[in-house]
Amino acid sequence: MKAVVFEDVGRPGIHDRAVPSFAPDEVLVRVAATGICGTDRAILLGEYPARRGVVLGHEAVGAVAGAGAGVGSVAPGDRVVINPTYHCDRCRLCRRGLPAHCGAKAGREVGVDRDGTMADYAVVPERFVHRLPASVSYRRGALVEPLACVLNNLAAARPRWDDRVLVVGAGPIGALCALVLARRGARVTLAERDQGRVALARLLLPRAVRVLTAEEAAGAGRPDVAIDTTGALPGDVLGAMADGGTVVVMGEKEAGVATVPLRSLVTRGIRLVGAGPYRPADFALAVDLARELPLEDLVTHVLPLERYAEALAMLAVAPAAPATGGYSAMKVLLTTDEGVAP
Structure with a gap:
């Protein structure tokens, strides 16, 4: 599969990667669209720490392509949105009702220190995928994760x-x-x-x-x-x-x-x-609110994954950024699915 990888500050690249395998409690998602987030931009500008070599991206929607033997809530073909913010439900902070501040996140944050969604496929634990309502398009659903941030x-x-x-x-x-x-x-x-x-x-x-x-x-x-x-x-x-x-x-x-x-x-x-990251309940609420909010109105550009450099340039990310340093887009989606209309 193709994947956009954080090689170093100011240097993303598209790589060939093997389609990831998945554990009994994990889901393989065929990614339809990934929104470029301010965090992705900050990683590439050296303003946010991330693991070099990680696949970027975390605002993603797609269809279940495979599921582990222990997965029961979704099945192949189901349209889903990914919650990229890990929580263990076992540490002291999770037990105190503060899962957004889980102490076990290291190595598990999608698109930061765990491979993300700017790729043809992504693997996530079952409890971090939510079915998309039938009325919510991929174009709209790609903004569920930033909506959860806003609600929090x-x-x-x-x-x-x-x-x-x-x-x-x-x-x-x-x-x-x-x-x-x-x-x-x-x-x-x-x-x-x-x-x-x-x-x-x-x-x-x-x-x-x-x-x-x-x-x-x-x-x-x-x-x-x-x-x-x-x-x-x-x-x-x-x-x-x-x-x-x-x-x-x-x-x-x-x-x-x-x-x-x-x-x-x-x-x-x-x-x-400082509100910090969103809670699981915020994400579930965002999925529900997506039925009625015209989130897709903020999507100005949809580009295929291979045109990632052009997409980043619209958001003033070097080295492809325009000389003016300004923005020429609002929300930009990278897609592997021709059904996500530009």
Whole structure:
């Protein structure tokens, strides 16, 4: 099979790999589509740690191609979406009800230190595959995993019905946050520095979402809730909050640092939250919500796996990135299935 492999920082490559074998409790998935995530981008830019030689990708849908003897919940031919976030259910954190922070993840994170889904086939334990609802296309289902991330962070933000909500960053995660918030009836503003992404967000998101440049957002009033999907601006966001507000830092950058004025934080009653990875329940909820949310509206490009370099260039990943360094896509899918329409 073909697979996109992390060779080194700034150097992905397509390799020939054997179709992986599977254990009695595992499922072999014929991957139909994999979304390129900000984490994949960060790995290639050296901003997120990953094992060299690992197959990239974790936002995946496909069909069961084989199942171990102990597998009973799915069968060959079933359409599924993969939950790539491992939890053991046995360690202290799992037993305390914190499976998102499982202490046994090392070596088991799909697309990071366990082979991922930018390939023709992927193997995952049975309990990490979910059947896709019949009404959910592969194109829509490929955004279930990022939707689970969003649901987890919105739960941490706890916005009230009358809150003014600011989402920082108009990439796929920021756009998903805004889409879900608008669907709930929230007053949501999406702020972005990159002009290309501002234009895409204005084109793709419903009119209920106010999309502003960073300069416009600075004069748009103090939000009650802010979700920083970039991981780079929590200090700036904290200074712009209304008293009693909440800031959720959702984006992850290995070198991200913020200087926080503690007196202001305390006297103004600002809550700073890191939600961490999503829980299994968040993923199951995302699968269910995919029945009604038009997630596919955020997919701007679908390319065959072999054109991975072109896909990465759309997301400003070197060495194929455009000289401007800007973005020319929102969510990009890599596919091995001609049925996933471009």
